[in-house]
Amino acid sequence: MSWPAGYARVELDEVDSTMAEAARRAPEAAGPVWIFAHRQTAARGRRGRAWVEEDGNFAATLLLPVAGPAQHLALRSFVASLALVDALVAVTGRAEPFSLKWPNDVLLNGGKVAGILLESHGGRGAGGAAHLAVGIGVNLRAAPGAEAVEPGAMRPVALLPETGADVAPEDFLEHLAEAYARREAAFRTFGFDPIRQAWLAGAARVGETVTARTGTSATTGTFETVDPSGHLVLSTPSGRIAVAAADVFF
Numbered sequence: 001m002s003w004p005a006g007y008a009r010v011e012l013d014e015v016d017s018t019m020a021e022a023a024r025r026a027p028e029a030a031g032p033v034w035i036f037a038h039r040q041t042a043a044r045g046r047r048g049r050a051w052v053e054e055d056g057n058f059a060a061t062l063l064l065p066v067a068g069p070a071q072h073l074a075l076r077s078f079v080a081s082l083a084l085v086d087a088l089v090a091v092t093g094r095a096e097p098f099s100l101k102w103p104n105d106v107l108l109n110g111g112k113v114a115g116i117l118l119e120s121h122g123g124r125g126a127g128g129a130a131h132l133a134v135g136i137g138v139n140l141r142a143a144p145g146a147e148a149v150e151p152g153a154m155r156p157v158a159l160l161p162e163t164g165a166d167v168a169p170e171d172f173l174e175h176l177a178e179a180y181a182r183r184e185a186a187f188r189t190f191g192f193d194p195i196r197q198a199w200l201a202g203a204a205r206v207g208e209t210v211t212a213r214t215g216t217s218a219t220t221g222t223f224e225t226v227d228p229s230g231h232l233v234l235s236t237p238s239g240r241i242a243v244a245a246a247d248v249f250f
Protein backbone atom coordinates (compact mmCIF):
# COMPACT_ATOMS: atom_id res chain seq x y z
CA MET A 1 0.00 0.00 0.00
CA SER A 2 1.14 3.54 -0.61
CA TRP A 3 -0.03 6.55 1.38
CA PRO A 4 -1.68 9.24 -0.80
CA ALA A 5 0.43 12.29 -1.58
CA GLY A 6 -0.67 15.50 0.12
CA TYR A 7 -2.54 13.78 2.98
CA ALA A 8 -1.08 13.98 6.50
CA ARG A 9 -1.70 11.37 9.18
CA VAL A 10 -2.04 11.50 12.96
CA GLU A 11 -2.21 8.30 15.03
CA LEU A 12 -3.57 8.44 18.58
CA ASP A 13 -3.72 5.64 21.15
CA GLU A 14 -6.81 7.12 22.76
CA VAL A 15 -8.99 10.16 22.23
CA ASP A 16 -12.46 11.24 23.27
CA SER A 17 -13.66 11.30 19.66
CA THR A 18 -11.74 11.77 16.43
CA MET A 19 -14.51 14.25 15.50
CA ALA A 20 -13.71 16.33 18.58
CA GLU A 21 -10.00 16.08 17.77
CA ALA A 22 -10.73 17.25 14.22
CA ALA A 23 -12.65 20.26 15.59
CA ARG A 24 -9.71 21.14 17.83
CA ARG A 25 -7.25 20.90 14.93
CA ALA A 26 -9.38 22.60 12.27
CA PRO A 27 -8.22 26.18 12.91
CA GLU A 28 -4.58 25.18 12.27
CA ALA A 29 -4.97 22.54 9.56
CA ALA A 30 -3.43 23.58 6.26
CA GLY A 31 -4.11 20.42 4.23
CA PRO A 32 -6.06 17.18 4.53
CA VAL A 33 -5.20 15.08 7.57
CA TRP A 34 -6.39 11.66 8.68
CA ILE A 35 -6.87 11.49 12.46
CA PHE A 36 -6.83 7.84 13.43
CA ALA A 37 -7.39 6.52 16.96
CA HIS A 38 -7.00 3.04 18.41
CA ARG A 39 -9.65 3.83 21.01
CA GLN A 40 -12.33 6.47 21.48
CA THR A 41 -13.95 7.15 24.84
CA ALA A 42 -16.83 9.32 23.59
CA ALA A 43 -17.45 8.34 19.98
CA ARG A 44 -20.49 9.87 18.41
CA GLY A 45 -22.82 8.86 15.63
CA ARG A 46 -25.33 10.65 13.46
CA ARG A 47 -28.24 12.60 14.95
CA GLY A 48 -26.66 12.94 18.38
CA ARG A 49 -26.44 9.20 18.96
CA ALA A 50 -23.46 7.52 20.60
CA TRP A 51 -21.30 5.23 18.44
CA VAL A 52 -20.36 2.01 20.18
CA GLU A 53 -16.83 1.00 19.24
CA GLU A 54 -15.66 -2.50 20.12
CA ASP A 55 -11.93 -3.31 20.48
CA GLY A 56 -10.15 -3.80 17.18
CA ASN A 57 -12.63 -1.77 15.18
CA PHE A 58 -11.69 1.14 12.95
CA ALA A 59 -12.18 4.81 13.83
CA ALA A 60 -10.81 7.82 12.02
CA THR A 61 -11.77 11.28 10.86
CA LEU A 62 -10.51 12.93 7.72
CA LEU A 63 -10.17 16.67 8.23
CA LEU A 64 -10.45 18.12 4.76
CA PRO A 65 -10.10 21.78 3.75
CA VAL A 66 -12.90 22.46 1.28
CA ALA A 67 -13.72 25.23 -1.11
CA GLY A 68 -16.73 25.57 -3.36
CA PRO A 69 -20.43 25.78 -2.73
CA ALA A 70 -21.79 24.76 0.68
CA GLN A 71 -24.08 22.17 -0.95
CA HIS A 72 -20.98 20.25 -2.07
CA LEU A 73 -20.02 19.53 1.52
CA ALA A 74 -22.78 16.99 2.09
CA LEU A 75 -21.95 15.25 -1.19
CA ARG A 76 -18.69 14.09 0.44
CA SER A 77 -20.78 11.50 2.27
CA PHE A 78 -21.25 9.72 -1.09
CA VAL A 79 -17.55 10.10 -1.90
CA ALA A 80 -16.68 8.61 1.49
CA SER A 81 -19.19 5.74 1.16
CA LEU A 82 -17.72 4.72 -2.18
CA ALA A 83 -14.18 4.91 -0.78
CA LEU A 84 -15.26 2.77 2.16
CA VAL A 85 -16.64 0.10 -0.14
CA ASP A 86 -13.47 0.27 -2.27
CA ALA A 87 -11.39 -0.35 0.86
CA LEU A 88 -13.66 -3.16 2.08
CA VAL A 89 -13.51 -4.84 -1.33
CA ALA A 90 -9.71 -4.47 -1.34
CA VAL A 91 -9.29 -6.18 2.05
CA THR A 92 -11.82 -8.97 1.45
CA GLY A 93 -11.38 -9.56 -2.28
CA ARG A 94 -15.18 -9.65 -2.53
CA ALA A 95 -17.63 -7.05 -3.79
CA GLU A 96 -20.97 -8.85 -3.68
CA PRO A 97 -21.69 -8.73 0.08
CA PHE A 98 -21.45 -4.92 0.25
CA SER A 99 -24.16 -2.39 -0.51
CA LEU A 100 -24.97 1.23 0.27
CA LYS A 101 -27.80 2.74 2.24
CA TRP A 102 -28.71 6.42 1.88
CA PRO A 103 -27.25 8.70 2.95
CA ASN A 104 -23.97 7.06 3.95
CA ASP A 105 -24.15 3.67 5.62
CA VAL A 106 -22.27 0.69 4.24
CA LEU A 107 -24.03 -2.65 4.54
CA LEU A 108 -22.48 -6.11 4.62
CA ASN A 109 -24.77 -9.08 4.08
CA GLY A 110 -27.65 -6.66 4.75
CA GLY A 111 -26.39 -5.47 8.16
CA LYS A 112 -24.62 -2.20 9.01
CA VAL A 113 -20.82 -2.60 9.01
CA ALA A 114 -19.81 1.05 8.83
CA GLY A 115 -21.12 4.53 9.48
CA ILE A 116 -20.07 8.00 8.40
CA LEU A 117 -20.56 11.27 10.22
CA LEU A 118 -19.98 14.66 8.56
CA GLU A 119 -19.35 17.89 10.44
CA SER A 120 -18.14 21.23 9.09
CA HIS A 121 -15.93 23.83 10.76
CA GLY A 122 -14.96 27.37 9.99
CA GLY A 123 -16.23 30.22 7.92
CA ARG A 124 -16.72 30.08 4.21
CA GLY A 125 -16.50 33.79 3.53
CA ALA A 126 -13.72 36.27 2.94
CA GLY A 127 -11.44 35.25 5.79
CA GLY A 128 -11.82 31.60 6.54
CA ALA A 129 -11.42 28.39 4.64
CA ALA A 130 -13.96 25.78 5.68
CA HIS A 131 -13.00 22.33 6.88
CA LEU A 132 -15.09 19.25 6.56
CA ALA A 133 -14.64 16.46 9.10
CA VAL A 134 -15.51 13.06 7.64
CA GLY A 135 -15.71 10.59 10.51
CA ILE A 136 -15.71 6.91 9.68
CA GLY A 137 -16.31 3.95 11.95
CA VAL A 138 -16.04 0.37 10.71
CA ASN A 139 -16.87 -2.76 12.67
CA LEU A 140 -13.80 -4.69 11.58
CA ARG A 141 -13.58 -7.20 14.42
CA ALA A 142 -16.81 -7.11 16.40
CA ALA A 143 -20.27 -5.63 16.11
CA PRO A 144 -22.01 -3.96 19.04
CA GLY A 145 -25.06 -5.78 20.37
CA ALA A 146 -28.48 -5.07 18.92
CA GLU A 147 -29.29 -3.03 22.05
CA ALA A 148 -26.77 -0.41 20.84
CA VAL A 149 -29.08 0.61 18.00
CA GLU A 150 -32.59 1.94 18.06
CA PRO A 151 -35.57 -0.31 17.32
CA GLY A 152 -36.00 -0.91 13.59
CA ALA A 153 -32.43 0.16 12.75
CA MET A 154 -30.16 -2.09 10.71
CA ARG A 155 -28.57 -4.94 12.64
CA PRO A 156 -24.88 -4.18 13.31
CA VAL A 157 -22.47 -6.67 11.73
CA ALA A 158 -18.67 -6.95 11.62
CA LEU A 159 -16.22 -7.81 8.89
CA LEU A 160 -14.35 -10.65 10.62
CA PRO A 161 -17.32 -12.84 11.56
CA GLU A 162 -19.17 -12.13 8.29
CA THR A 163 -16.29 -12.63 5.85
CA GLY A 164 -13.34 -14.17 7.73
CA ALA A 165 -11.15 -11.17 6.79
CA ASP A 166 -8.99 -10.25 9.79
CA VAL A 167 -7.83 -6.69 9.14
CA ALA A 168 -5.89 -4.48 11.54
CA PRO A 169 -7.36 -0.97 11.82
CA GLU A 170 -4.06 0.68 10.85
CA ASP A 171 -3.91 -1.45 7.69
CA PHE A 172 -7.51 -0.56 6.89
CA LEU A 173 -6.60 3.12 7.17
CA GLU A 174 -4.05 2.75 4.37
CA HIS A 175 -6.62 1.19 2.03
CA LEU A 176 -9.23 3.77 2.95
CA ALA A 177 -6.91 6.76 2.63
CA GLU A 178 -5.80 5.61 -0.81
CA ALA A 179 -9.39 4.97 -1.95
CA TYR A 180 -10.65 8.26 -0.53
CA ALA A 181 -7.91 10.27 -2.25
CA ARG A 182 -8.81 8.64 -5.57
CA ARG A 183 -12.57 9.23 -5.18
CA GLU A 184 -12.02 12.82 -3.94
CA ALA A 185 -9.83 13.59 -6.96
CA ALA A 186 -12.53 12.20 -9.27
CA PHE A 187 -15.18 14.30 -7.51
CA ARG A 188 -13.08 17.45 -7.90
CA THR A 189 -12.37 16.72 -11.57
CA PHE A 190 -15.65 15.32 -12.87
CA GLY A 191 -18.21 16.55 -10.33
CA PHE A 192 -20.95 14.67 -8.51
CA ASP A 193 -22.66 12.87 -11.38
CA PRO A 194 -20.20 9.94 -11.80
CA ILE A 195 -20.10 9.58 -8.00
CA ARG A 196 -23.91 9.57 -7.93
CA GLN A 197 -24.07 6.93 -10.68
CA ALA A 198 -21.50 4.72 -8.93
CA TRP A 199 -23.33 5.12 -5.63
CA LEU A 200 -26.68 4.17 -7.21
CA ALA A 201 -25.08 1.13 -8.85
CA GLY A 202 -24.17 -0.13 -5.37
CA ALA A 203 -27.28 1.00 -3.52
CA ALA A 204 -29.58 -1.37 -1.66
CA ARG A 205 -33.36 -1.38 -2.20
CA VAL A 206 -33.65 0.86 -5.26
CA GLY A 207 -37.19 0.38 -6.59
CA GLU A 208 -38.43 -0.96 -3.27
CA THR A 209 -40.56 0.56 -0.53
CA VAL A 210 -38.63 2.38 2.18
CA THR A 211 -39.49 4.81 4.96
CA ALA A 212 -37.53 8.03 5.56
CA ARG A 213 -37.89 9.27 9.13
CA THR A 214 -36.86 12.60 10.58
CA GLY A 215 -37.38 13.51 14.22
CA THR A 216 -40.87 14.74 13.40
CA SER A 217 -42.15 12.95 10.28
CA ALA A 218 -42.05 9.73 8.31
CA THR A 219 -42.45 9.37 4.55
CA THR A 220 -42.96 5.99 2.94
CA GLY A 221 -42.52 5.52 -0.78
CA THR A 222 -40.65 3.77 -3.55
CA PHE A 223 -36.94 4.56 -3.51
CA GLU A 224 -36.52 5.95 -7.03
CA THR A 225 -33.10 7.56 -7.08
CA VAL A 226 -30.72 10.06 -5.53
CA ASP A 227 -30.96 13.45 -7.25
CA PRO A 228 -28.09 15.75 -8.30
CA SER A 229 -28.26 17.41 -4.88
CA GLY A 230 -27.77 14.08 -3.12
CA HIS A 231 -31.37 14.03 -1.89
CA LEU A 232 -33.30 10.78 -1.60
CA VAL A 233 -36.16 10.71 -4.12
CA LEU A 234 -39.24 8.75 -3.10
CA SER A 235 -42.30 8.24 -5.21
CA THR A 236 -45.34 8.41 -2.94
CA PRO A 237 -49.12 8.45 -3.51
CA SER A 238 -48.96 12.25 -3.25
CA GLY A 239 -46.13 12.61 -5.77
CA ARG A 240 -42.35 12.59 -5.90
CA ILE A 241 -40.64 13.79 -2.76
CA ALA A 242 -36.97 14.69 -2.38
CA VAL A 243 -35.71 14.16 1.15
CA ALA A 244 -32.64 16.15 2.22
CA ALA A 245 -31.96 14.51 5.59
CA ALA A 246 -33.52 11.51 7.33
CA ASP A 247 -32.90 8.00 8.56
CA VAL A 248 -34.06 5.34 6.13
CA PHE A 249 -35.77 2.15 7.25
CA PHE A 250 -36.33 -0.85 4.99
Ligand SMILES: O=C(O)CCCC[C@@H]1SC[C@@H]2NC(=O)N[C@@H]21
Pocket (backbone or CB within 6 Å): 017, 018, 019, 020, 040, 042, 043, 044, 045, 046, 047, 049, 051, 058, 059, 060, 061, 114, 115, 116, 117, 135, 136, 137, 138
Ligand atom coordinates in the same frame (compact mmCIF):
# COMPACT_ATOMS: atom_id res chain seq x y z
O1 LIG B 1 -24.10 7.08 13.16
C1 LIG B 1 -23.33 6.71 12.26
O2 LIG B 1 -23.62 5.80 11.49
C2 LIG B 1 -22.01 7.40 12.08
C3 LIG B 1 -20.95 6.79 12.96
C4 LIG B 1 -19.61 7.49 12.85
C5 LIG B 1 -18.61 6.92 13.83
C6 LIG B 1 -17.23 7.47 13.59
S1 LIG B 1 -15.98 6.59 14.47
C7 LIG B 1 -14.82 7.81 13.99
C8 LIG B 1 -15.51 9.15 14.15
N1 LIG B 1 -15.43 9.61 15.53
C9 LIG B 1 -16.62 9.69 16.10
O3 LIG B 1 -16.83 10.08 17.26
N2 LIG B 1 -17.58 9.29 15.23
C10 LIG B 1 -17.02 8.94 13.94
